[in-house]
Amino acid sequence: MWMTRLLIMLIKYIKMKNIDLECVNTLIEKRLKLRREHNFEMADKVKEQLIGMGIAVQDTKEGSIFEVVI
Numbered sequence: 001m002w003m004t005r006l007l008i009m010l011i012k013y014i015k016m017k018n019i020d021l022e023c024v025n026t027l028i029e030k031r032l033k034l035r036r037e038h039n040f041e042m043a044d045k046v047k048e049q050l051i052g053m054g055i056a057v058q059d060t061k062e063g064s065i066f067e068v069v070i
Helices: 002-016 021-036 040-052
Strands: 055-060 063-068
Touching: 002 063, 021 040, 021 055, 021 063, 040 055
Parallel strands: none
Antiparallel strands: 055 063
């Protein structure tokens, strides 16, 4: 029940901030591809775009983690 409420709040927040989820998804996919290709300079530029849109990016050994910054 609380997870549903949290998800609803997150969706409302995303809509309020006018975050384009399709654009975010495209940028995430692009960044992951660039990192696989070891093009870290361009991947960092995409990361900055995501951060500017309110999406936090954390790189770990297991992969990248993306979160909406509230």
